[in-house]
Every structure is written in structure tokens, then in C-alpha cells.
Amino acid sequence: MNYLPQEIIRHKRDGAELSKQEIDFFVQGITEGYISEGQIGALAMATFFRGMSRDETTALTMAMKTSGKVLDWSKMDLNGPVLDKHSTGGVGDKISLMLGPIIAACGGYVPMISGRGLGHTGGTFDKFETIPGYNATPDFATFQKVTKQVGCAIIGQTPDIAPADRRVYATRDITATVESIPLITASILSKKLAAGLEGLVMDIKFGNGAFADNMEMAEGIAESIVAVSPIPTSAIITDMNQVIGHAAGHVTEVIESIEYLKGDHLKEPLMHDVVVSLCSELLCLGKLADNHKEAAQKIEQVLANGAAAEKFAQMVSALGGPNDLMDNPDKYMKHAPLKQAVFADTAGYVQSMNSRDIGLSIIQLGGGRKVASDVIDHSVGYADFCKIGDVIDSNTPLATVYANDEDSLKAAVKTIKNSIKISAEQVKTPQAIIKTV
Incomplete structure (x- = not known):
């Protein structure tokens, strides 16, 4: 059955629940190319604001699953679960x-x-x-x-x-x-x-x-x-x-x-x-x-x-x-040539860490992509990271930076110092596991 893509978008925009058939049609159009990027974006935005029911989400999941190859392990004679x-x-x-x-x-x-x-x-x-x-x-x-x-x-x-x-x-x-x-x-x-x-x-x-x-x-x-x-x-x-x-x-x-x-x-x-x-x-x-x-x-x-x-x-x-x-x-995994341990300005306990800023700084070092076509430099990054609750002093670094040039190294050192807060009071180590669903 054929549908008009714009009508499916309108239905979701107005808060209606999409049928499995509408979702199947739209996903097939995405796969075969007759649904445009603009239409995908419009339905995504309508979904962002209107949400989807459990049935809609299930239909979308299954339609996208079967839009390509589905691996079958049943004939592989495996003696354990996949x-x-x-x-x-x-x-x-x-x-x-x-x-x-x-x-x-x-x-x-x-x-x-x-x-x-x-x-x-x-x-x-x-x-x-x-x-x-x-x-x-x-x-x-x-x-x-x-x-x-x-x-x-x-x-x-x-x-x-x-x-x-x-x-x-x-x-x-x-x-x-x-x-x-x-x-x-x-x-x-x-x-x-x-x-x-x-x-x-x-x-x-x-x-x-x-x-x-x-x-x-x-x-x-x-x-x-x-x-x-x-x-x-x-x-x-x-x-x-x-x-x-x-x-x-x-x-x-x-x-x-x-x-x-x-x-x-x-x-x-x-x-x-x-x-x-x-x-x-x-x-x-x-x-x-x-x-x-x-x-x-x-x-x-x-x-x-x-x-x-x-x-x-x-x-x-x-x-x-x-x-x-x-x-x-070490024979195969080469670090960037410039290496520097980063020390806090004052001794104390690690209170908090801005992980997002640290992740972004890896991109600035060259270890991530600013645009999709960027080539990653795998050799840059950080080692020896401290953990929240650790005691920090002049012998214990916040982290060690690996970089390829002095400007990147200096910027990374600055980010580490700005991203990690030190407290004079002892800090409790957080739990890694918060909740199981």
C-alpha cells in the first residue's frame, strides 16, 4: 500500500499514532531512497516533540532491522549463546x-x-x-x-x-x-x-x-x-x-x-x-x-x-x-612523541572531573573528528588519569598527556587542570554501578 510521506509526517506532527504499515512504508522509502533527507528530518523532529508509543517504537525498530542483512547463526553449529x-x-x-x-x-x-x-x-x-x-x-x-x-x-x-x-x-x-x-x-x-x-x-x-x-x-x-x-x-x-x-x-x-x-x-x-x-x-x-x-x-x-x-x-x-x-x-602501539605529566597547583583530594571537556580535548589533540572526513591520530591521548577521591600531591599527576606538538600539549595541560577540581577535604569514591533495569 502506498502512502504520502508528507501525510505520515503530518500525522506524527499532530500527535497521532502511526500504524505499522505507515512506518514500514517510510522505512522502505528511506532504504530505497525515495524518502528525502528533509522528510527524514521532519519526521525525526515530529517524533522528538510528540514521542512514540511502545508499539510505534517496536515497529520502527523491526522495520530498520530488516532494512538490510540479518545474520543467522542457526547453521553455524555454535555450542553457546550469541x-x-x-x-x-x-x-x-x-x-x-x-x-x-x-x-x-x-x-x-x-x-x-x-x-x-x-x-x-x-x-x-x-x-x-x-x-x-x-x-x-x-x-x-x-x-x-x-x-x-x-x-x-x-x-x-x-x-x-x-x-x-x-x-x-x-x-x-x-x-x-x-x-x-x-x-x-x-x-x-x-x-x-x-x-x-x-x-x-x-x-x-x-x-x-x-x-x-x-x-x-x-x-x-x-x-x-x-x-x-x-x-x-x-x-x-x-x-x-x-x-x-x-x-x-x-x-x-x-x-x-x-x-x-x-x-x-x-x-x-x-x-x-x-x-x-x-x-x-x-x-x-x-x-x-x-x-x-x-x-x-x-x-x-x-x-x-x-x-x-x-x-x-x-x-x-x-x-x-x-x-x-x-x-x-609497545612494538605496535606508538604514543605521540611529546609526553608531559600534569600536576595540580595544590595538594588535596580529587573532588570532581568534567569528562565531557576532557573528551573534547582529545579531539583538539587530533584524536577525534571535527568533521566526518577528518583522519584520526590514534597516538595522542591521556594515561595515568586520577580518580575522584584520589590523593593528589607533587608526586602524583592528574594525568599524563601525549601530543604531537607544543601548542596541542599546552592546551591539553590547561584543559586537564581546568577540568579536575581539587578539595582540601577528603572525598568519597563514587559507585560505578548506579542502577540495573
């Missing part, structure tokens, strides 16, 4: 690099299709491009083969998965309609469901370094995704009021992830809490553990015995990266 995690984006968010290998080592399969950085937040896809030879855009046959052989394969977004969402998202990004919960729900779930998952955990970031900077929005996204998803799905709201872990930037985050998996350094407690919470939820969703206590024990075991690190090494090798990356990360 699971994945999605984050709404954060500063220093390298959780996926650790989660995929851990779940694989525990008996699950993780076909993770990741995205590039968006705004002030880094992208998993961009991080894997730092690894020489790593093919982050393999064909689907290779993607499925590596997933089966290793247990995890982390690649970049492909035009074959949910192509309608690619057009909708690009238009939302330039029409100030990104923060619509129905559109966020459909965008995330359409891609994840097209990957053929059997279980999904959402990491909903909340705080000054997240897109959801208020609890109402974070809870709204979590509740919407869990309600609309047709597969077992949980959402965990996690703190994004400080950098995740001790590193922010591409090379620095990959190195921190490798060190975490190998156990070379003490695990940063808040990041470890997030990793264990998300992995535990997935193991329970996939029936690989009967409860969270058992799941946590399995996670600690595969980290301690090196099984998770071995899965990461196997994935890197299978997708074209170096066979000895885990043993010699």
Missing part, C-alpha cells in the same frame, strides 16, 4: 575490548559490530584501527567464521546492517534530534538485532561525560530498550562523571585493555566493577551461569588463568593483526 553489549558512549570507554574476550572465554559468542566515535565520546571501531593489520571491516563470511573459531569478533559498522538507520542517524545528527528516546531505541536495537543476538546488555552511561546527563533520560533509555527488545535484554546505568579507567585516547586505551586482560597491573576498581557487572549480566542472560555470584567467579577465573587474554590474542591474529601483540604491545 551475546553482545552496547554502550551509549563515554570518555575512556574501552569496556568492549575486555568484555568480548571474557564472554568468549566463558563459553559465549560475541559478534560485536561497533561504531566510530561520536561527539566527545570515543568509538570502539576507531580503537581497533590502531592495531596494525587488523581488519575491522571483513566480509560477513569471515566475520562469522572468526566468531565461531575464537568466540568473539569485534568489527566496524557495515552498510549492509540496518542501512535505514544509517540515513536516519546521519540526519538526526545534523537536525538536533539525537536525544529522542524512541529514535535512540530503534537505532540501537535495529543494529543489534540484525546481528542475530540471543542476549543483550546495555551500558547506559549517566553523568557529565555522557549523552544522558540527567537520570530521567538515562532511565528512559534503559526502560525503553528493555521493553522493546524481543530478546533477553538488561540495562545497567553506570557512572560517567569521570574518565573510565586510567586512559583516554586510542593507543592508550588499547594498551590499558591489554594490561587489564593480562593482569600486568592492578585493575582500576571502578572500571573492573563495570566490566564484571556487564559480563555477569550477559552470562546470566545466556544461561552460562545460574546467578551473578557464579558468573563473577567465572569472570575472575578466565582473567586469572589467561583464557580471556588468549581470546583477545586469537581474535587479533584471526583478523589480520600481529600474532605477538599481547607480548609486545
